[in-house]
Amino acid sequence: MASVRSVPLGGPDGQGGPHVFVDDLARPVLTSADRHHLEKVVRMRAGDPLTASDGRGGWRPCRFGDPLEVSGEVQVAGRRSPEITIAFTPVKGDRPEWVVQKLTELGVDTIVVLRTERSVVRWDDERAVRQLERFRRIAHEAAMQCRRCHLPEVEGVLGVAEVAGWPGVARADMGGRPAALGRPVVLIGPEGGWTDAECELVPDAIGLGDYVLRAETAALAAATVLTAQRGGSTLNRDV
16 A cells, blocks of 8 residues: 655645546546547657646656556645635626636635526526536646646535525625635625625625725635635645
C-alpha cells in the first residue's frame, strides 16, 4: 500500500505537468474525454509527467500512457477552514458558466445555484438537471486547470427558504456589514434585488463595496474577499 503524506494548501504546483481527476489513485484510469484532451489538445506523449487527484484531497505524480503509470507516492493536500459557500442567482447568457469557473479557481468549496423571487432565469426540472450537470463539468475542468485537489460541490436549484437556516448564512446587499469568515455562506441575489420576504428570511447582510454590482461580479467579489481572508487560517487535512 502506498504511503500518504500531507502537504500544504492545494497540492501540485503545476511544474509536474497537467492535472487530471481519477476515481482511484492506486489504479488511476483516465476518462475517455480526459485522455482525448491530453492526447489531441495538450499533445502529451507516453512518459510525459502529469498529476492525478481523486477530488477529495489525495493526489500523486504519474506518467502519461495507457494505462497511466504512477511515479510517486500519494499525497494529501491541505484544506482551508472554514468552508466557503457562494449561492448565486443565474442571469441570462453564458455568465453563470463563467461564474462557476471562476468560483472554482478562487477555491470556493460549495457552489449553489439559487432561485429567488425576482429571478429572470427560470428552469423547469429537466433543464435544471442539465444545467447542473454542465456546471459540474465546468467546475471539473476549472479544477484541473488550477490544480485543485478538492473538487467543489455544485448544488441546486435551491430556494432562499431552503438555505436560510444554514449556519453562517448572509445575503450580499448594499449597506451590509463587511464580509467576514464568521459568515462563510453568501447569497447573491438577482439583478432586481431581494424582496422584503427574502430579507426577512436572511436578515444578516454583508456589503461588497460602495457601488451596485452585477450579479456575477458580486459572486466573485464575495468569493475573493472570503478566500483572501481564509488564506492565513488553519489547514484541515481530514479528507
